[in-house]
Amino acid sequence: MEKNNSELALKNILQNFQSIIVDDPRIGPTHISLFIAILHFANEQEFKSPISVFSKELMKHAKISGIATYTKCIQELKELGFINYVPSYNPILGSLIYLLKSNQE
Numbered sequence: 791m792e793k794n795n796s797e798l799a800l801k802n803i804l805q806n807f808q809s810i811i812v813d814d815p816r817i818g819p820t821h822i823s824l825f826i827a828i829l830h831f832a833n834e835q836e837f838k839s840p841i842s843v844f845s846k847e848l849m850k851h852a853k854i855s856g857i858a859t860y861t862k863c864i865q866e867l868k869e870l871g872f873i874n875y876v877p878s879y880n881p882i883l884g885s886l887i888y889l890l891k892s893n894q895e
């Protein structure tokens with residue numbers, strides 16, 4: 791994907807995410823931070839679907855220190871339809887994340 795296309799995709803996803811969550815009391819700062827970290831990796835991987843991520847790296851970028859908080863937030867983003875999260879328990883492959891609602895509207 792060209793840089794301009796990646797920038798446009800990132801802008802659209804962020805705008806759509808913001809418009810969806812603005813009135814949703816279930817979404818808090820940790821969800822937003824985690825979603826932004828996911829977008830960082832999506833952008834690095836040129837928005838290929840799915841993106842491959844490691845929980846430790848997402849946690850670092852999202853400033854989440856506890857695995858329980860990370861697990862709760864990523865599951866809630868999945869339940870709310872923002873992502874499809876396919877965990878991997880293989881330390882070499884990483885987990886897979888598909889962006890959903892936020893880039894379709």
